[in-house]
Structures are given as structure tokens and as C-alpha cells.
Amino acid sequence: MITSEEQHKGAAEDALESILMSTLIPIDNIGMVLWRRRRLLAILTGIGLLLAVGYAFSIPNEYISTTQLMPPDQKSLSNNSMLDALTGAGAGPIVTGGGGLLNSRTPGAIFIGILKSRTAEDDLIDRFDLRRIYHCELYLDARNTLAARTTIKENPDNGIISIAVMDRDRYRARDLGEAYVEELNKLINTVSTSSARRERTFLEERLKSLKSDLDVTSIKLSRFSSRNATLNPQSQGQALFASATSLQMELAKAQSELSGLKAIYGDDNVRIRELRARINELQSQLWKMGSIEKETNGADLKADQLYPSIRELPLLGVTYSDLSRQLNMQEAIYETLTKQYELAKVAEAKEIPAIKLLDRPELAEKKSLPHRMTIVVFGTLISAFVGITWIFFNRLWKTTDDLRPVKELVMNRWNSIRGRDAAKPRKY
Numbered sequence: 001m002i003t004s005e006e007q008h009k010g011a012a013e014d015a016l017e018s019i020l021m022s023t024l025i026p027i028d029n030i031g032m033v034l035w036r037r038r039r040l041l042a043i044l045t046g047i048g049l050l051l052a053v054g055y056a057f058s059i060p061n062e063y064i065s066t067t068q069l070m071p072p073d074q075k076s077l078s079n080n081s082m083l084d085a086l087t088g089a090g091a092g093p094i095v096t097g098g099g100g101l102l103n104s105r106t107p108g109a110i111f112i113g114i115l116k117s118r119t120a121e122d123d124l125i126d127r128f129d130l131r132r133i134y135h136c137e138l139y140l141d142a143r144n145t146l147a148a149r150t151t152i153k154e155n156p157d158n159g160i161i162s163i164a165v166m167d168r169d170r171y172r173a174r175d176l177g178e179a180y181v182e183e184l185n186k187l188i189n190t191v192s193t194s195s196a197r198r199e200r201t202f203l204e205e206r207l208k209s210l211k212s213d214l215d216v217t218s219i220k221l222s223r224f225s226s227r228n229a230t231l232n233p234q235s236q237g238q239a240l241f242a243s244a245t246s247l248q249m250e251l252a253k254a255q256s257e258l259s260g261l262k263a264i265y266g267d268d269n270v271r272i273r274e275l276r277a278r279i280n281e282l283q284s285q286l287w288k289m290g291s292i293e294k295e296t297n298g299a300d301l302k303a304d305q306l307y308p309s310i311r312e313l314p315l316l317g318v319t320y321s322d323l324s325r326q327l328n329m330q331e332a333i334y335e336t337l338t339k340q341y342e343l344a345k346v347a348e349a350k351e352i353p354a355i356k357l358l359d360r361p362e363l364a365e366k367k368s369l370p371h372r373m374t375i376v377v378f379g380t381l382i383s384a385f386v387g388i389t390w391i392f393f394n395r396l397w398k399t400t401d402d403l404r405p406v407k408e409l410v411m412n413r414w415n416s417i418r419g420r421d422a423a424k425p426r427k428y
Contacts, residue, residue, distance in 0.1 A: 033395050034388065041387045048383015055379065056372040063170035063364035067177040070356035071108055071159030108154040108161050111184060115152050115163070118143065120183045127179060128172065150176075160358060170364045177361030185355050196347035203341040210337065214330045221323040251282040 034041060114120060121143045125131060136142040151164040163180050167173035258275045265272055 034391060037391045041384070041391060044387035044390070045380060045384045048386070049376070049380045052376045052379020052383070056370060056375040059370040059372075059375075060168050061367040062166050062168060062369035063173050064164050064166045064368040065170070065173035065177045065361045065364055066359065067163040067165075067181060067357070067361045068359040069111070069161040069163070069181070070358050071161070108159050111161055112152050112154060114187050115180055115184055116147070117187070120180070120187060121146055123183055124176065124179055128176065133172075150180075152180075163361075165361075166368065174361045174363050181355055181357065181361075188355075196344055196350075200341065200344035200348050203337055203344055207334065207337055207341060210330060210334050214327070214334055217323060217327045217330055221320070221327055224319060224323060251279060254279045254282065 122139060124146065125139060125142045130146060131137065131139070131142045134142050134145045136145060149166045151166075152161070154161050163177055165173045165176040165180070167176065254275055258272065258279065261269065261272050261275065
């Protein structure tokens, strides 16, 4: 038994169907309507074609340069401190060459994360002045534009990392690809905190400090030796003792000869005067070699003194020995640390993964974008669709009864708008 509610519902559906059938254009007449308005359809399609052609050829060419990197060696990333520096400590296990657990933190993912980091992008922005090229005032906008123009992905089958950079300048696209590889190398070397790197950094700083101290000590020793004519106090002392002994023997011989001549000749004899002058000279030399008039061991020699005296040598030897011992010790330490520094550099080079280029960034031979023919075809089709839609709804509007509520509402609204515009005072 049919209820009253179902009867009302059926009556409403029949009324709606009758309205649609009375207003819509019959299927048989659609082609006729389009044929009658073919000139308008051709004009609209032609305008769309011209606009599509103009838009397609107004878009500048885009070039893509692709770089491919070999997957990182697992052995080079086996150091825990290296992984902690790149991905954060305690991030979980890493995939090993023998399989096992699958983890998102693969070596390729680490490299991709470094390439997409803010530090790498800001370096590239400053290096190529991308804010000016991309017409961006903020680094944030320039980073977003660079990220949109760069595609970095890892092949899940073989782990090869590809870097595709798109730019309007084919040379800049290639240079950006090379710069990405350079930034990856630089950042890996910067953030590495392996034991070999820490040792190399410590030795490098220690060698700089030690080299400065070594230079200062060398200058002090050279100045001290130059002021006091002290090259080797021990050997100089032995030479001075030998010279003093020889002078004393000559002095004794001259004094004995003088005594013999006095017994024969008078004091005014030429030979006696010459012998006395020689004796005085020998005594003066012996006095210089044995005298000491300085209270400090760092004073300069007198103008007429060529070498330090025998009595001065022990005092000068203390300072000389201290400076010489300090210099020798610093030289020995410097030599040892230099060897360790070179070994640490070799060990660090073994621990830090080297970036292996499979394909260098190439200079694009042809454009990648835009696809002008596709734009023209789609633009023409869209304009034809718009024209058909306009003709269809225009015909539908004209064939619709003016007493229909929707058309009556639209017409009343349109007349009220025109009436308000006519009532507005015009300004001359």
C-alpha cells in the first residue's frame, strides 16, 4: 500500500523531470545549434588558440642538468661517531651490506638530508646570488624556489643518488649541480666528529702553538748569541783555555829573554823596548781573556771585545744552555707531532666517506620546459569547450520560460542592478 508521503515524493520527481525536459535542448538539436553558431565558436576557439600560442612562447626556456653520485661505501660510514654527527646520536641501526633490518636512515638518505639542509641551500644562495636571480628578498623564499627547482632522489634498486637542477640558464644549471657536490663534501668534512678528526684538529692547534713558541725561542737564542758572541760555551771555553796557555808560555819566554837582555844592554836599548811592548801586549790579552766586569750574563760585549772572557763563559753558558735546551726540546716535540699529524690526516681521510661522481653535471643540449605544443593544444581545446558551453547555456537561457522562478529571480536582480546604476549621478 502506497503512503501519502511516497505519493508526494513521486509527484515532486515527476514535476522536476517535466521541467528539465521542457528546458533542456534535445540531443538531436545540439549539433544544429552548434552549426548555426559555428562562426562564434570558431572566433572563440581562434582567440583561445592565439592566447595559448602567445602564452606558450612567452614562457622562457628551462634547462635541466643532472648529476649522479655513486652510493656511499658502507665501510666508510661504519664509524658510529661519524653517523652520530650526520644524523644525531641514538637514531637507530643502519642498514648493513649483508642485509638485515630495513631502516630509513640509509647512507643515501643521509647524503640527501645534507644536500637539502638549510646550511647547504644558504651557501648556494650566497654563492650564486640567487635572491637577485629569483627576485626574492628573503632567504626563505629563495630556499623554497631553489628546492622547487631541484630534485634529489635515491634509486631504491642500486642506491645511486641523482641531483637534477632546473634553471633558465643552462650554464648556471650545470654550475649549481657541481656546487651541490662541493657543498656535500664540505659539510661532511665539517660535521665529522670521528676520533681521527678530533685528533687531527688537536694536533693542528698544538702545532700552531708550538711553532709560535719555537720561533720565539729561536729568536731569543740567536739574539743572545749575537750580542755575546756565544756559539757554544763548552767548545769556546776549551779554545780560550788553549789560547790562554799559549799566551802564558809566550809571556814567560818574553820575560826570560828580557831579563837576559837587561844584563847586557841598558834600558834605552831598542830591543829591550820592543820586548817590553810585546810583554805588555801579551799581559793585556791575558787580562781580557780572564777579566770579568759584568754583573749580568745577558749584557752586550764591549766595543773592543771580540769574544767573551773565560770568566764570563760560565755565566753566559747558563742562559745559553737553558735556551738551547728549550729549543731542542721544542724541535723534538714539533717533529714528533708533525709525524702524528700526518698519520691523523691519513686516518681521517679513511674514515670520511668520499663523494664518488658517476655522472658529472652536463651542459643541457636542449630545453626541458616548457612543452609549447601541449600548451597550445590544451589551450585550444579549453577555448573550444568554453565556446560550446557558452553557446549551450545561451540557447538554454533563451528557450527557458520567463516565468521560471530561477530566470525570474535572475532577471529581477539584474534589473535592480541596472536601475541603481542609472540612478547614480554622473560626474562630468
